[in-house]
Amino acid sequence: MQTEQVTGKRPCVGINAHLLSGEAGYRRAGIHQYIFQVLRHLPQGEGDPDYLVFTNQGDVTAGKAGMTAVSTRLNTSSRLRRILWEQFIWPLQARRHGVDLLHSMAFVTPLLSRRTAVVTIYDLSFMHYPKQFPASQRRYLTTMTRQSCRRARRIIAISQSSRQDVHQFFNVPPDRIDVVLPGVDEVYRPLPxxxxxxxxxxxxxxxxxxxxxxxxxxxxxxxxxxxxxxxxxxxxxxxxxxxxxxxxxxxxxxxxxxxxxxxxxxxxxxxxxxxxxxxxxxxxxxxxxxxxxxxxxxxxxxxxxxxxxxxxxxxxxxxxxxxxxxxxxxxxxxxxxx
CATH class of the missing domain: 3.40.50.2000 (Glycogen Phosphorylase B;)
Structure with missing residues (x-):
């Protein structure tokens, strides 16, 4: 593992960004873009927390004050290895670095961790269209997303529709679900x-x-x-x-x-x-x-x-x-x- 030590006594937020993709392809769409833009626009002023970004794409934190990348030797491009890191290694890394709050950027929090957690839910397509997912992936997402939503302090949905899905499928009270709509990057504009x-x-x-x-x-x-x-x-x-x-x-x-x-x-x-x-x-x-x-x-x-x-x-x-x-x-x- 390679990292720089975050200094100061400000609160520390640990962000799971292992779904960032370093390769060109369809995996750079959707969730990758959301995570990338969140990291790009996190506030970094006086009084804001320090951010530990857990990812093997360390360049995403380059030049950003108060933001440090933490990598792992495990190749998390594989779904199984990413799950192993997420559930077993991340809680240990978070404790070692004194993380106060975990933000799971895609569906699942580490169930072995006792730290306060926030989880982002993009959609529940695996609930609406289960036959379109491999059985093992569907079972993991369904079980672990349900447990994560019940354990997390707050849940972030990216639309009112997704908020309603989380409430309906997992019986989460709506007042625990915050809607944070995605923004549009300034590169999307009328061109000459x-x-x-x-x-x-x-x-x-x-x-x-x-x-x-x-x-x-x-x-x-x-x-x-x-x-x-x-x-x-x-x-x-x-x-x-x-x-x-x-x-x-x-x-x-x-x-x-x-x-x-x-x-x-x-x-x-x-x-x-x-x-x-x-x-x-x-x-x-x-x-x-x-x-x-x-x-x-x-x-x-x-x-x-x-x-x-x-x-x-x-x-x-x-x-x-x-x-x-x-x-x-x-x-x-x-x-x-x-």
Whole structure:
């Protein structure tokens, strides 16, 4: 283990940031981005606590006063090893460094620790759609998230929808659940027209509809494909921006079945710095998910000035507000009409 010793007598908050990913790919979406932005914007003024960030991505704390990275020799990119660290090693590290408060940034607190804990819950997709998760992962998340929510001093949800889910599934009193909505990074903004034209030219893009998200079942991409295939003939294309997640084979099968291979662009994972360009270049963003903890692509697209059509499921009406058009996620015909 490598660390710098935090000095001073200020309260010390220990943050589990082991879900930060150092590799390009779909794991840098979603939770990674939320953790990264929280660390980036934590207050660091006089009277604020010291932060110990438990992660093997030590560069996230570089140059930040009052924030120190604590690493481990264990390679926590593996789910099993990450669980072992989380449940057995983290409590020992926290005690050694005099941590006063543990913040578990993703679902689960260390049950062996007696320290005061806060836990962030992004969504309960493993409760709503259990068949879309491997059995062992589903059982672990269900059991440990329930126990963590019951033991934690406070619970952070990222939308009112997620707050209601935690209350409904785990019987946690609503007054113990705080909603902290994700913010939008300042890089998501309208870009100069020449910059956007250059991007389109470099990528060989014409007019296109955009979807941003990991290829996985709850993104509901087959409904988007059906709606897109029913549009009148035109030069409009569909760009699916995001890496392969799991159970994505149906998407490629559907593209072939609808004979729209020449009209659908699979970009794979797109670097963070490139995403604002995709939003700016698109005619509109369509986000048909059946379930989301919040729905960051919706607000990122709107921040870039791009129109949004989203499903009316779970948290997405919160994200879209009055600025987006909504449709029923199982109704491809309604989406086509939009």
């Amino acid at each position: 027209e020449e910059t956007v034209r250059t991007f389109r030219r470099e990528k060989g893009l014409g007019r296109f509809i955009l979807h941003v998200g990991t290829l996985q079942p709850r993104k509901n991409i087959p409904v988007l494909l059906n709606a897109f295939a029913n549009l009148p003939p035109s030069d409009l294309k569909l760009a699916l921006v995001g890496g392969k997640g799991w159970l994505y084979e149906e998407i490629f099968t559907q593209v072939k079945k609808l004979s729209i291979e020449e009209r659908v662009l699979f970009t794979g994972y797109v670097p963070d710095a490139e995403l604002p360009l995709w939003y700016n270049a698109a005619e509109l963003l369509v986000f048909p998910s059946v379930y989301e903890g919040f729905g960051m692509p919706v607000v990122e697209a709107m921040a870039c000035g791009t129109p949004v059509i989203a499903s009316n499921a779970s948290s997405l009406p919160e994200a879209a507000g009055e600025a987006g058009l909504l449709f029923a996620p199982d109704n491809a015909a309604e989406l086509t009409d939009r």
